[in-house]
Every structure is written in C-alpha cells, then in structure tokens.
Amino acid sequence: MKRFVARVLGPGLTLLAATSCDAGGAYLYTGNLYDPQNDCLGKLEALDVLEGTDPGATCGAKCIAAKNADDGGAEVFISTMCGPAPYKADVSGSSPLCAPALSAQGRGAFCASDSGTD
DSSP states (O other), X not given: OEXXXXXXXXXXXXXXXXXXXXXXXXXXXXXXXXXXXXXXXXXXXXXXXXXXXXXXXXXXXXXXXXXXXXXXXXXXXXXXXXSOOOTTOBOSOOSTTHHHHHHHHHHTOBBOXXXXXX
16 A cells, blocks of 8 residues: 655645555456356456565466456456455355356366357
C-alpha cells in the first residue's frame, strides 16, 4: 500500500513524497478460461492485479469460479499461481465445471485457434 506524505517547506512550497509499505509492487494473477463446449482451456488471461512480489506460477492447479461479465453465467479459470487467490475469488472447487476443467488441465488440453483441442 502506498501512502503520500505532504510536508510544508515554506510559504507556497510543499514537498509531496510517496512512501511505500510493501517491498514488491504489483503483479498479474493469471489463469486459463475453461471452454466447456470443447473441453479445453483458453489462452492465459489476467484475472486481477495484486500487490506484492510475483509468487510465480509453479504451484498445483486450482479452479477459480466466477460469473461471466457479459451474461452472468458460470465460468471457471484454472490457475497455477502460487500465493493467495484474488480477493473474494471462489476457490472452493464446488462449481460443477471445476472437475472437467482440472481434467483438461491435467491432459494439457488447450484450445486451438479454431476453438477445438490441440
């Protein structure tokens, strides 16, 4: 979290300095959207911007359930990001789309440009 400190140096002169409470900065939390019609994962997408140092993407796969921003329908992303998931992300694995999405990830089933599987 960044804080701004203002210090009056004299008449009409103010020094504005940014101080930081974190050691890191920010990083993208990423995941692959599951395509249930083709039983495959789409390209890597940014899901959120989180503060701190990027923890890497070498951890076990987790299913993140969300609502589609366009139509409000269910969708899931598979992420191998380490560290905490985005705030209020549903990582319970309770969505019915999680099991087939994780299976697609385990098989390495990534969607081709024509929306089929590789």
